[in-house]
Amino acid sequence: xxxxxxxxxxxxxxxxxxxxxxxxxxxxxxxxxxxxxxxxxxxxxxxxxxxxxxxxxxxxxxxxxxxxxxxxxxxxxxxxxxxxxxxxxxxxxxxxxxxxxxxxxxxxxxxxxxxxxxxxxxxxxxxxxxxxxxxxxxxxxxxxxxxxxxxxxxxxxxxxxxxxxxxxxxxxxxxxxxxxxxxxxxxxxxxxxxxxxxxxxxxxxxxxxxxxxxxxxxxxxxxxxxxxxxxxxxxxxxxxxxxxxxxxxxxxxxxxxxxxxxxxxxxxxxxxxxxxxxxxxxxxxxxxxxxxxxxxxxxxxxxxxxxxxxxxxxxxxxxxxxxxxxxxxxxxxxxxxxxxxxxxxxxxxxxxxxxxxxxxxxxxxxxxxxxxxxxxxxxxxxxxxxxxxxxxxxxxxxxxxxxxxxxxxxxxxxxxxxxxxxxxxxxxxxxxxxxxxxxxxxxxxxxxxxxxxxxxxxx
Amino acid sequence: xxxxxxxxxxxxxxxxxxxxxxxxxxxxxxxxxxxxxxxxxxxxxxxxxxxxxxxxxxxxxxxxxxxxxxxxxxxxxxxxxxxxxxxxxxxxxxxxxxxxxxxxxxxxxxxxxxxxxxxxxxxxxxxxxxxxxxxxxxxxxxxxxxxxxxxxxxxxxxxxxxxxxxxxxxxxx
Numbered sequence: 031x032x033x034x035x036x037x038x039x040x041x042x043x044x045x046x047x048x049x050x051x052x053x054x055x056x057x058x059x060x061x062x063x064x065x066x067x068x069x070x071x072x073x074x075x076x077x078x079x080x081x082x083x084x085x086x087x088x089x090x091x092x093x094x095x096x097x098x099x100x101x102x103x104x105x106x107x108x109x110x111x112x113x114x115x116x117x118x119x120x121x122x123x124x125x126x127x128x129x130x131x132x133x134x135x136x137x138x139x140x141x142x143x144x145x146x147x148x149x150x151x152x153x154x155x156x157x158x159x160x161x162x163x164x165x166x167x168x169x170x171x172x173x174x175x176x177x178x179x180x181x182x183x184x185x186x187x188x189x190x191x192x193x194x195x196x197x198x199x200x201x202x203x204x205x206x207x208x209x210x211x212x213x214x215x216x217x218x219x220x221x222x223x224x225x226x227x228x229x230x231x232x233x234x235x236x237x238x239x240x241x242x243x244x245x246x247x248x249x250x251x252x253x254x255x256x257x258x259x260x261x262x263x264x265x266x267x268x269x270x271x272x273x274x275x276x277x278x279x280x281x282x283x284x285x286x287x288x289x290x291x292x293x294x295x296x297x298x299x300x301x302x303x304x305x306x307x308x309x310x311x312x313x314x315x316x317x318x319x320x321x322x323x324x325x326x327x328x329x330x331x332x333x334x335x336x337x338x339x340x341x342x343x344x345x346x347x348x349x350x351x352x353x354x355x356x357x358x359x360x361x362x363x364x365x366x367x368x369x370x371x372x373x374x375x376x377x378x379x380x381x382x383x384x385x386x387x388x389x390x391x392x393x394x395x396x397x398x399x400x401x402x403x404x405x406x407x408x409x410x411x412x413x414x415x416x417x418x419x420x421x422x423x424x425x426x427x428x429x430x431x432x433x434x435x436x437x438x439x440x441x442x443x444x445x446x447x448x449x450x451x452x453x454x455x456x457x458x459x460x461x462x463x464x465x466x467x468x469x470x471x472x473x474x475x476x477x478x479x480x481x482x483x484x485x486x487x488x489x
Numbered sequence: 490x491x492x493x494x495x496x497x498x499x500x501x502x503x504x505x506x507x508x509x510x511x512x513x514x515x516x517x518x519x520x521x522x523x524x525x526x527x528x529x530x531x532x533x534x535x536x537x538x539x540x541x542x543x544x545x546x547x548x549x550x551x552x553x554x555x556x557x558x559x560x561x562x563x564x565x566x567x568x569x570x571x572x573x574x575x576x577x578x579x580x581x582x583x584x585x586x587x588x589x590x591x592x593x594x595x596x597x598x599x600x601x602x603x604x605x606x607x608x609x610x611x612x613x614x615x616x617x618x619x620x621x622x623x624x625x626x627x628x629x630x631x632x633x634x635x636x637x638x639x640x641x642x643x644x645x646x647x648x649x650x651x652x653x654x655x656x657x658x659x660x661x662x
Contacts, residue, residue: 048525048630173564182564186573186587194594202601209605212614213628217525220625239609240618243627245535247612248527253542254608261546261601264593272590472526475630 040483074456081450114154120302121147126262214467216241284364284425293345300338301414339388383413497654508652523627553599
């Protein structure tokens with residue numbers, strides 16, 4: 031048995047037994063959805079359908095439907111892409127890095143965080159796909175032997191690195207998630223009655239791959255989880271590093287900096303944790319998981335946000351310093367223009383939301399409040415979207431040639447597609463919360479005796 | 490002599506672990522243990538060999554790295570060398586730094602997927618597979634020990650009861 035210090039706060043509240051955990055986690059799957067679920071689901075679905083319409087319009091008429099122009103030729107599409115990819119990172123950090131560090135508090139939140147990762151990466155992947163203009167030719171990005179002469183992809187290009195990084199990240203995340211889901215699907219399968227809900231039982235029987243929980247299988251399960259975590263850890267750092275190289279390997283002032291990979295990875299973790307909090311604070315209420323997702327979990331996440339947020343702030347200041355120190359007038363102007371040019375308001379939003387907001391978490395009363403955390407997490411989500419917007423649009427809109435300077439404003443199609451992905455994301459997440467075991471219950475049962483409040487009080 | 494199968498059911502993993510140790514110390518062979526979650530130390534108590542999944546992952550990773558390198562070498566150096574931004578395109582070695590990200594991704598891709606597939610095959614898990622657990626409660630909160638006994642079962646039954654089994658079921662084979 032694990033031994034744990036008595037002064038550590040319990041991670042599972044209430045007098046729970048193993049059976050109670052099964053019951054609580056199967057409840058959303060077995061029960062009916064409440065009113066709030068249906069309201070949220072309908073809203074998300076409407077947004078999603080609106081996004082589908084805007085995407086169809088873009089594909090039908092061309093990228094001219096967006097607000098892009100010859101100077102600002104990358105804008106909301108790549109902003110949204112980087113934002114969604116970044117959000118995905120927290121899920122992998124929670125499930126992989128925290129597993130390697132043996133952080134038990136990850137167990138109540140890793141399943142949902144990984145689900146968030148997968149759904150967020152799916153949204154991100156939509157943007158390059160639509161931006162291609164002819165998405166049915168998307169297979170051109172893969173190195174497949176073809177009939178077009180020796181037409182190969184370019185392995186020197188960061189855009190191809192991105193293709194490999196994101197497809198690997200997505201598929202490995204799905205596998206990692208599913209390996210963990212198998213025992214939990216089996217638990218739901220065994221709770222279902224074959225006479226009352228035969229269809230459901232068959233479905234979960236299919237999904238659980240015939241899991242029975244033999245000792246040898248558990249031994250392999252633990253080793254496979256550990257190795258997958260070990261593989262996913264460098265993967266998560268590589269993905270956003272590579273995304274940042276899409277910019278850093280170009281010669282656009284404001285992009286061409288060596289600080290980009292760590293700066294992007296930290297920003298990704300920062301925004302990802304904010305999104306995990308936004309989702310979990312809602313979910314713990316909607317599907318009654320207050321005993322498992324406690325204020326302690328939120329506080330731990332807030333500490334990570336405080337750390338990564340401060341590091342992101344340091345990166346902003348380092349960037350400013352380096353542009354001045356470089357002595358290159360184009361670099362210097364790019365940053366001066368960011369802060370004081372026509373997009374100063376976007377820069378101000380970014381600075382306020384990303385640098386000032388997380389500093390509030392130094393106060394324990396804010397760090398341990400659900401309401402404050404929820405509000406601040408929304409601020410961070412907004413701030414991190416603006417960070418990408420500032421990096422991309424303000425660097426492009428005033429390039430080397432003043433006669434080419436222009437401004438960018440999104441069309442309703444741009445906005446529609448972005449809102450559509452938010453709708454799609456929440457649609458997937460809401461469906462997930464009703465059909466999947468939203469907490470890794472098998473793992474959670476293994477820490478009940480060391481971290482459950484009842485057992486802790488007994489000692 | 491008839492062959493009988495005994496199912497000892499336990500409520501608590503610590504009791505189960507002590508029981509496994511005691512029963513094995515009495516030279517009774519335990520066929521299988523089903524549990525709702527991984528019980529630490531159970532594999533050692535049962536005398537299971539260490540799993541070689543990590544070694545397999547390493548081999549698959551090496552395979553991914555080699556195949557990735559072979560693919561890039563063939564495409565970028567042999568089949569159609571191109572001058573891209575003046576980067577060296579005549580040897581793999583000189584152009585290597587630009588290939589590192591994709592080589593890394595290929596390594597992880599192969600290691601993760603092939604190891605997971607190996608795991609599913611070794612455990613006999615596949616979509617639509619059926620569970621062979623004798624009791625459905627083993628995925629919820631019960632721990633089940635399977636012991637095959639030749640002939641008289643009473644001594645093993647007594648042993649199970651003594652070491653804390655809350656329920657004992659018997660099946661004639």
